[in-house]
Amino acid sequence: MPELRKDPIIGRWIIISAERGKRPTDFIIEKNSVRGGFCPLCPGNENTTPPEVLSYSNTADRPSNKPGWEIRVVPNKYPALIIEGDLNKEGEGLYDKMNGIGAHEVIIETPDHNETFTHLPPARMIRVFRAYRDRITDLGKDPRFSYVMIFKNYGAAAGASLEHSHSQLIALPILPRMITSELEGSLSYYSYKERCIFCDIIRQEINQKIRLVAQNELFIAIAPYAPRSPFEMWILPKKHSSSYISMDENHFVALSEIFSECMLRLDKCIPNVPYNFVLHSAPLRSDSLSHYHWHFEIMPKLTMIAGFEWGSGFYINPIPPEEAARYLRDAEI
Amino acid sequence: MPELRKDPIIGRWIIISAERGKRPTDFIIEKNSVRGGFCPLCPGNENTTPPEVLSYSNTADRPSNKPGWEIRVVPNKYPALIIEGDLNKEGEGLYDKMNGIGAHEVIIETPDHNETFTHLPPARMIRVFRAYRDRITDLGKDPRFSYVMIFKNYGAAAGASLEHSHSQLIALPILPRMITSELEGSLSYYSYKERCIFCDIIRQEINQKIRLVAQNELFIAIAPYAPRSPFEMWILPKKHSSSYISMDENHFVALSEIFSECMLRLDKCIPNVPYNFVLHSAPLRSDSLSHYHWHFEIMPKLTMIAGFEWGSGFYINPIPPEEAARYLRDAEI
Numbered sequence: 001m002p003e004l005r006k007d008p009i010i011g012r013w014i015i016i017s018a019e020r021g022k023r024p025t026d027f028i029i030e031k032n033s034v035r036g037g038f039c040p041l042c043p044g045n046e047n048t049t050p051p052e053v054l055s056y057s058n059t060a061d062r063p064s065n066k067p068g069w070e071i072r073v074v075p076n077k078y079p080a081l082i083i084e085g086d087l088n089k090e091g092e093g094l095y096d097k098m099n100g101i102g103a104h105e106v107i108i109e110t111p112d113h114n115e116t117f118t119h120l121p122p123a124r125m126i127r128v129f130r131a132y133r134d135r136i137t138d139l140g141k142d143p144r145f146s147y148v149m150i151f152k153n154y155g156a157a158a159g160a161s162l163e164h165s166h167s168q169l170i171a172l173p174i175l176p177r178m179i180t181s182e183l184e185g186s187l188s189y190y191s192y193k194e195r196c197i198f199c200d201i202i203r204q205e206i207n208q209k210i211r212l213v214a215q216n217e218l219f220i221a222i223a224p225y226a227p228r229s230p231f232e233m234w235i236l237p238k239k240h241s242s243s244y245i246s247m248d249e250n251h252f253v254a255l256s257e258i259f260s261e262c263m264l265r266l267d268k269c270i271p272n273v274p275y276n277f278v279l280h281s282a283p284l285r286s287d288s289l290s291h292y293h294w295h296f297e298i299m300p301k302l303t304m305i306a307g308f309e310w311g312s313g314f315y316i317n318p319i320p321p322e323e324a325a326r327y328l329r330d331a332e333i
Numbered sequence: 334m335p336e337l338r339k340d341p342i343i344g345r346w347i348i349i350s351a352e353r354g355k356r357p358t359d360f361i362i363e364k365n366s367v368r369g370g371f372c373p374l375c376p377g378n379e380n381t382t383p384p385e386v387l388s389y390s391n392t393a394d395r396p397s398n399k400p401g402w403e404i405r406v407v408p409n410k411y412p413a414l415i416i417e418g419d420l421n422k423e424g425e426g427l428y429d430k431m432n433g434i435g436a437h438e439v440i441i442e443t444p445d446h447n448e449t450f451t452h453l454p455p456a457r458m459i460r461v462f463r464a465y466r467d468r469i470t471d472l473g474k475d476p477r478f479s480y481v482m483i484f485k486n487y488g489a490a491a492g493a494s495l496e497h498s499h500s501q502l503i504a505l506p507i508l509p510r511m512i513t514s515e516l517e518g519s520l521s522y523y524s525y526k527e528r529c530i531f532c533d534i535i536r537q538e539i540n541q542k543i544r545l546v547a548q549n550e551l552f553i554a555i556a557p558y559a560p561r562s563p564f565e566m567w568i569l570p571k572k573h574s575s576s577y578i579s580m581d582e583n584h585f586v587a588l589s590e591i592f593s594e595c596m597l598r599l600d601k602c603i604p605n606v607p608y609n610f611v612l613h614s615a616p617l618r619s620d621s622l623s624h625y626h627w628h629f630e631i632m633p634k635l636t637m638i639a640g641f642e643w644g645s646g647f648y649i650n651p652i653p654p655e656e657a658a659r660y661l662r663d664a665e666i
Contacts, residue, residue, distance in 0.1 A: 002414055002433025004507070012510055015433055017413045080350045080641075080649050081335055093537045094530070095558045100335025100348055151640030159639025170641055174337070177345055177646030197427070204426045225428045278644030297644070305638050306492025307484030308413075308503055311611030311630070313510030316413050 003320075005226040008189075009197055010181040014226045014315045024269040024327050027230070027302050034156045034163045040077070041164035043067035043111045050075040053105060054134055056127050071127045072108040073135055079104035080170060087144060087173050103139055103148075103171035107131050110165050117154065117165050118263040122256040128167065129252050129259075132279065133245050135169055140245070140284040145171040147179060147283055155274025158301040175283055182280060183292055190291035198293030199240050201225075211321050213328045214261050218254040221262045223321035223328070229303055230319040231269065231328065233262050235296040242289035244281040259296070261333065266300065268331035274301040336653075338559040341522075342530055343514040347559045347648045357602040357660050360563070360635050367489045367496045373410070374497035376400035376444045383408040386438060387467055389460050404460045405441040406468055412437035413503060420477060420506050436472055436481075436504035440464050443498050450487065450498050451596040455589035461500065462585050462592075465612065466578050468502055473578070473617040478504040480512060480616055488607025491634040508616055515613060516625055523624035531626030532573050534558075544654050546661045547594045551587040554595045556654035556661070562636055563652040564602065564661065566595050568629040575622035577614040592629070594666065599633065601664035607634040 003016040040048040046065040054073040055064070062068040075083070081102025089098040109117055109128045120128070136148045152167035153159040175183075189197040205211055205222045213221040213233055221235045235258055241247065247255070266273060281294040309315055336349040373381040379398040387406040388397070395401040408416070414435025422431040442450055442461050453461070469481045485500035486492040508516075522530040538544055538555045546554040546566055554568045568591055574580065580588070599606060614627040642648055 001418065002412075004414075004431045004433050006429045008427055008429070013507060015413050017433065079335075080348050081337075085334065092558075093541070094341055094533050095537075096339040096341070098337045100337050100350065149641060149645050151644050153639040159637040168641070170645075172645070172647075174346060176644065178644060181646075200427050204428075208426070225425075276640035276643050278640050280644070299643060304492040306486040307609035307611050308482060308501070310609050310632055311484050311509065311511060311613070312482050312503075312505070313514075314505075 007224070007226040008201065009185045010178075011185060012226065012228075012313065012315075014228060014317055016320050017316050017318055018320055018323075024231070027270055027273070029270065029272055029274070034160050036163060039113055039162070039164050041072075041106070041108045041162060041166060042113050043069070046072075049106075050077060054131060054138075056131070067111070069108075069111060070124070071110075071131050073131055074106050074108070076104040076106050076168065081172070098173065101144055101173050103142075103145070103169070105135065105169045107135070107167045107169065108164065109167060113164050115165060117152065117167075118260075118267050120165075120260065122253070122260045125256040125260055126252045129255055132167075132169070133247065136245050136281075136284070139169075139171045142171070144173055145284055146175050147172045149176060150279040152275075152277050154276070155272070155301065158274035158276050160274075179280065179283070183283075183289075186291045186293070196240055196291055196293055198236060198295065202236060202238060211325045213265065213325050214258055216254050216258050218251050219258040221258055223325040224297075225321060227317055227321050227324070228315040229299045229301070230317055231266060231273075231300045231302065231324045232321070233266070233298040233328070235259060235262060235298070236293060237295075240290075241294060242282040242292040243286070244279060244294045246288070262298065262328075264333040265328045265331045266298070268333055269327050270300065270302070275299060276301065340557070340559040341534065342518045343511075344518060345559065345561075345646065345648075347561060347650055349653050350649050350651055351653055351656075357564070360603055360606070362603065362605055362607070367493050369496060372446055372495070372497050374405075374439070374441045374495060374499060375446050376402070379405075382439075383410060387464060387471075389464070400444070402441075402444060403457070404443075404464050406464055407439050407441070409437040409439050409501065414505070431506065434477055434506050436475075436478070436502070438468065438502045440468070440483075440500045440502065441497065442500060446497050448498060450485065450500075451593075451600050453498075453593065455586070455593045458589040458593055459585045462588055465500075465502070466580065469578050469614075469617070472502075472504045475504070477506055478617055479508050480505045482509060483612040485608075485610050487609070488605070488634065491607035491609050493607075512613065512616070516616075516622075519624040519626070529573055529624055529626055531569060531628065535569060535571060544658045546598065546658050547591055549587050549591050551584050552591040554591055556658040557630075558654060560650055560654050560657070561648040562632045562634070563650055564599060564606075564633045564635065564657045565654070566599070566631040566661070568592060568595060568631070569626060570628075573623075574627060575615040575625040576619070577612060577627045579621070595631065595661075597666040598661045598664045599631070601666055602660050603633065603635070608632060609634065 055069040056071040057069045081100045148171045150169045211223045277298040388402040389404040390402045414433045481504045483502045544556045610631040
């Protein structure tokens, strides 16, 4: 019997259609067809990207835009939104529009062209997470922006167009719909229960254990109850916190360790699977929110978005999260 | 300068990033890799599908589940939801679930394996639209269902797994999120203006003409103001009507004519483009609604859904609808 499950935060329903039962090995991963050839993200090619806005290096006196960096953040050469200008909201009859003001940056996660995010040692993955914090903090000073969306596309099927390991950020002048839905849903729960719904989820998942993928002292990784995609995972801080950028400096180690573990477990289940991950955090410059809880959502790209999903906002998932979590936990890494 | 545009009905923002300016010929359509070989939807293979729930034939005495049909509707052999059982809503800690009760059917649009929906003559396309109405009407008698979602996936990239031209329906025990958003958004507009927002859109589009793709006496086809995908089109009845199944019998000709014209124009711009279309209509058994307006949404599959779209609910569209509409209008068909 298929099952309909509701995401408790935003009310999105998904269909667990396990009659179509699949094991991880049933997913056929096509050869990554991301463009090869000249790589603008490789050391030595710094002059082919816009000038860096941030870099971390092991050498104190490295000149900007030269090799020697460990992490490098540059504006996207083909940005979806542009940084200069006014918002200039206006109507057109019954329609509303505004200038496409924003920032679109590329976080180059490693100088090594062939190193994947999944295989970054936690001690180096830390720098990626610090770069996220530093860029969000910096862009948050610009009053035109309401939100900075951090995301990663890995593999052609998940939308990557460059092979060299990188994530991206887009600073937006309006709150994304997904974040608004999460804020509203979690506020509604808080108004009723006076508890954070994410904290309640964490408690239930630690208790039940069936959807638990990994945990350490500070973080938990779960297969969410109503996942859009097979092997979807969420990583959340155990202690309540609404904003990623307020994370304690000494929490980055634990975050990197659990993130690395999740990626390695996923890769063991479905080698080289294309995926997206997205950071969900409170709006820029918001106070600490009692009802919201920052987290990462990792979505392997294993199913299609077709007419039914477009029309309904439902997703059909052939693998129950309890099974996915078991496969992930059992993977030998 | 990119532009941020808001869908006036549900408030979804999209980014028109015309700096990435593209012409229809810039889109590379990969060879349709839908499974060939034995076709369970072809005449003569009726015994390989579940028994038909509806068929139209030109011969009065055709026996069921034998060749001679023009349109045939059968339950999906691998349904996402199943028809037998009770809804049985229950909780699991803070989570909610219910049995996956529903119907999942396949509307076989033609007996000819090689005929595409786009190239069906309007006189035969009519039967497809009648079949939609007849199945929604029939399933609407089942009080367990709230909504029947009609959709079509064409081409492997748009999620089709069989080559033979077909659309699908899924009857759902809960209202899909997308329809709820449309109902809420249009009601909110109606409460303020006492007018249907779709009727206002139709008026503005007929007036401005820049996003108009086609029209006849009864229907209009437009490129919507805030399209998720390049060459997205909506087809709406000019006269206010909330429910597809209340359409006058003599309106089917005009619907088929405009739908056929739109598909031929699209195919001329981007030959053999993969696409999805979805029927949006009022919930089952609802009274006539003053604020809601049924319509079809046609979405060519030309861009990727990646991390940014997953995380934000925003879409990035490289072609302004005004340009897409011009290409579509100018196509010689």
